[in-house]
Amino acid sequence: MITYIDDNTFAAACYDQNSVAELERALIDGPDQYDMNEWGLSADEWTAQINLALKAKLEDQTDQ
Numbered sequence: 001m002i003t004y005i006d007d008n009t010f011a012a013a014c015y016d017q018n019s020v021a022e023l024e025r026a027l028i029d030g031p032d033q034y035d036m037n038e039w040g041l042s043a044d045e046w047t048a049q050i051n052l053a054l055k056a057k058l059e060d061q062t063d064q
Helices: 010-017 020-029 033-039 043-063
Strands: none
Touching (some): 010 043, 020 043, 033 043
């Protein structure tokens, strides 16, 4: 299944600017207050967006 990420979202920015390891670390560390404020996200939304970006990154790795 292909994961689709909408343009101009926090998930898209995370996908474009972070590695798998960085996204995994973000989930371990937990929601970032700065990111939540900048993107207008709750902690749950932040986590969901990181998970979406990570899922897409992992899918891209297996497609190559």
